[in-house]
Amino acid sequence: MTGTGHNTRKDAAEPGVSGREQRSRHRARGEERRGEILGAALEVIAERGYRGATLGTVAERVGITQQGLLHYFPTKESLLVEVLRIRDDWDTGGALSRKDFGDSPWPLANLETLVEYNAMRRGVVQTFSALLGESVTEDHPAGEYFHDRYRWARAGAEATLRREFGDRLPNGLTPERAAPLLIAVMDGLQFQWLHEPAGADDNGTGGAGVDMSRAFRDFLDLLYGTSRDADGN
Amino acid sequence: MTGTGHNTRKDAAEPGVSGREQRSRHRARGEERRGEILGAALEVIAERGYRGATLGTVAERVGITQQGLLHYFPTKESLLVEVLRIRDDWDTGGALSRKDFGDSPWPLANLETLVEYNAMRRGVVQTFSALLGESVTEDHPAGEYFHDRYRWARAGAEATLRREFGDRLPNGLTPERAAPLLIAVMDGLQFQWLHEPAGADDNGTGGAGVDMSRAFRDFLDLLYGTSRDADGN
DNA sequence: CGCATTCCCTACCTGTTGATCAGTAGATCA
DNA sequence: TGATCTACTGATCAACAGGTAGGGAATGCG
Numbered sequence: 001m002t003g004t005g006h007n008t009r010k011d012a013a014e015p016g017v018s019g020r021e022q023r024s025r026h027r028a029r030g031e032e033r034r035g036e037i038l039g040a041a042l043e044v045i046a047e048r049g050y051r052g053a054t055l056g057t058v059a060e061r062v063g064i065t066q067q068g069l070l071h072y073f074p075t076k077e078s079l080l081v082e083v084l085r086i087r088d089d090w091d092t093g094g095a096l097s098r099k100d101f102g103d104s105p106w107p108l109a110n111l112e113t114l115v116e117y118n119a120m121r122r123g124v125v126q127t128f129s130a131l132l133g134e135s136v137t138e139d140h141p142a143g144e145y146f147h148d149r150y151r152w153a154r155a156g157a158e159a160t161l162r163r164e165f166g167d168r169l170p171n172g173l174t175p176e177r178a179a180p181l182l183i184a185v186m187d188g189l190q191f192q193w194l195h196e197p198a199g200a201d202d203n204g205t206g207g208a209g210v211d212m213s214r215a216f217r218d219f220l221d222l223l224y225g226t227s228r229d230a231d232g233n
Numbered sequence: 234m235t236g237t238g239h240n241t242r243k244d245a246a247e248p249g250v251s252g253r254e255q256r257s258r259h260r261a262r263g264e265e266r267r268g269e270i271l272g273a274a275l276e277v278i279a280e281r282g283y284r285g286a287t288l289g290t291v292a293e294r295v296g297i298t299q300q301g302l303l304h305y306f307p308t309k310e311s312l313l314v315e316v317l318r319i320r321d322d323w324d325t326g327g328a329l330s331r332k333d334f335g336d337s338p339w340p341l342a343n344l345e346t347l348v349e350y351n352a353m354r355r356g357v358v359q360t361f362s363a364l365l366g367e368s369v370t371e372d373h374p375a376g377e378y379f380h381d382r383y384r385w386a387r388a389g390a391e392a393t394l395r396r397e398f399g400d401r402l403p404n405g406l407t408p409e410r411a412a413p414l415l416i417a418v419m420d421g422l423q424f425q426w427l428h429e430p431a432g433a434d435d436n437g438t439g440g441a442g443v444d445m446s447r448a449f450r451d452f453l454d455l456l457y458g459t460s461r462d463a464d465g466n
Numbered sequence: 467c468g469c470a471t472t473c474c475c476t477a478c479c480t481g482t483t484g485a486t487c488a489g490t491a492g493a494t495c496a
Numbered sequence: 497t498g499a500t501c502t503a504c505t506g507a508t509c510a511a512c513a514g515g516t517a518g519g520g521a522a523t524g525c526g
Contacts, residue, residue: 030472047371051284054513066514068474076514126369133366136359136427138280147428151441154425172460173451180425180448181455187424188417192387194369195380208384210413218406219414222455227405263502287483299484301504309484 034072036062041083046126050080050134050142077141084145087128107160108220115186115216119199129190150183157182161223170225178223185219267305269295274316279359283313283367283375310374317378320361340396341453348419348449352432358423365420383416390415394456403458411456418452 040061044053055076059069073079118125135146161175161182169178189212193199198209221227273294277286288309292302306312351358368379394408394415402411422445426432431442454460 033473049282049284049367049370051282052367052370055515056513064473065475067476067516070515071473074515129369130366132424133363133369134282134285136362136366136424137282137285143428146424150425150428171455171458173454177448177451178455180422180443181418181452184421184425184448185414185417186421188419188421189413191365191369191379191420192383192413192417195376195383215410215413215417218410221406222404222411222414225404225458266503288485289483297503298505300486300506303485304502304504307485 030072033062033064037069037072037079038082038086041079042087042127043123045080045083045130046123049130050140055079080141083127084131084142087124088149090124107163108223111157111160111182111186112213112217112220115189116213118190119193119212122194122197125190126194129187129194132187153183154179165223169223182219182223185216189215263305266295266297270302270305270312271315271319274312275320275360276356278313278316278363279356282363283373288312313374316360317364317375320357321382323357340393341456344390344393344415344419345446345450345453348422349446351423352426352445355427355430359427362420362423362427386416387412398456402456415452415456418449422448 037058040058041053044058044061047053048057054066055069056066058079059066062069069079073082131142132146134140135142137143158175158179161169161178165175168174189210192210193212196209197212198207199211199213270291273291274286277291277294280286281290288302289299291312292299295302302312306315364375365379367373368375370376391408391412394402394411398408401407422443425443426445429442430445431440432444432446
């Protein structure tokens with residue numbers, strides 16, 4: 001029951017493994033574990049939120065103890081910070097702020113792609129949405145993150161809109177004032193979609209759910225002032 | 234400190250008070266306390282979310298013990314259910330689903346009023362938003378509530394849009410497909426507003442915040458396809 | 467080979483939370 | 497006047513939570 005039977009393992013087993021392979025494997029172990037933990041934390045936060053998530057649950061999912069996890073992330077909050085950081089790399093950093101941001105002939109296509117991408121990553125969206133909800137409560141560790149993120153997202157959206165439409169949208173609205181709406185639609189649709197998804201990979205719900213990608217395209221049509229496919233599809 | 238000095242109160246004091254009034258006052262104590270508890274719970278949930286809220290904190294705010302609170306609401310979840318119910322009466326029941334729903338010459342004005350009303354009730358909005366975020370997590374007691382609420386809200390929005398525009402919005406979009414966008418904007422703006430409010434009662438933020446009411450009007454302009462005041466204001 | 471580092475565990479502590487149990491004081495009622 | 501109901505309180509509990517202390521095994525390094 002107690003930790004016995006491990007001293008006989010190394011010397012006898014794996015006789016043909018070279019020292020280099022063992023070393024590199026050992027080195028990589030740490031970063032690999034970190035990655036596993038981050039992935040598990042993302043899952044657990046999606047399922048229970050940050051406050052509801054426990055270090056023990058995350059650790060268990062990686063196959064170590066809670067104290068083993070604390071070896072990598074000294075506090076629960078430090079774990080959250082890292083989760084937020086990798087999410088930024090994946091999602092926002094991957095689309096909203098990419099260097100090739102203005103490369104597309106149609107800037108808003110990037111946002112459309114982002115939404116479609118999110119629709120395939122329910123876990124990530126759920127984590128994000130759960131944290132966003134919690135972040136409005138007092139003294140939440142993610143509060144500042146979302147505050148900054150919103151400023152930043154609105155600025156990005158405004159720049160995109162300006163690149164697309166100039167200083168006025170077709171209906172006369174300025175990019176500055178349309179930007180919050182764009183962000184709001186993206187966030188708001190996520191909640192509806194999480195509660196009742198509908199879309200490419202989901203059929204038979206009777207049409208009650210929300211097709212996030214299609215709805216977002218509908219909103220873009222609204223910005224353009226014309227409908228591209230509202231009649232047929 | 235302990236409950237002394239009350240046995241002399243009844244017989245001697247209030248000689249002219251009839252038995253009926255005393256009885257009713259006694260009866261009302263219970264309902265009054267219930268109301269106080271519900272109000273405190275709304276506050277505490279706004280500050281810490283449902284999972285983060287504790288019965289002790291709520292009870293303390295009413296001036297009773299945690300066990301005293303459990304006398305009125307046998308479980309924490311039952312308290313949440315009641316909070317959700319009264320919120321419905323205040324907010325949704327008061328505007329979205331009112332009988333005089335179609336009485337206004339301009340149906341969407343009701344929604345505008347609702348948003349303006351919300352902008353004056355930060356605590357309620359914060360409670361709602363915190364719970365909405367939590368509700369996407371697994372086995373959350375408010376999950377079903379929000380699921381149903383979204384269906385219902387979309388149906389209500391669709392009906393309103395149909396009453397205003399008929400079967401097609403100016404840009405060709407159907408009310409059915411515009412409804413989710415309307416709800417998404419309302420929800421999404423709340424998060425931005427909570428994180429950085431701006432508006433009538435808030436000046437000097439440097440324009441970085443979000444004026445929820447104005448932004449919502451901007452969105453309605455988008456639905457109409459024309460801008461009413463985007464140039465000057 | 468000895469030493470440091472990395473990785474992870476056992477043991478333990480302290481605090482919190484929702485909930486139960488039993489009981490008390492006053493009001494109501496028969 | 498006694499029975500009963502309402503509105504609580506105090507004591508207590510089991511279950512967890514995050515975090516600390518310290519140690520041990522495997523590995524890398526000189």
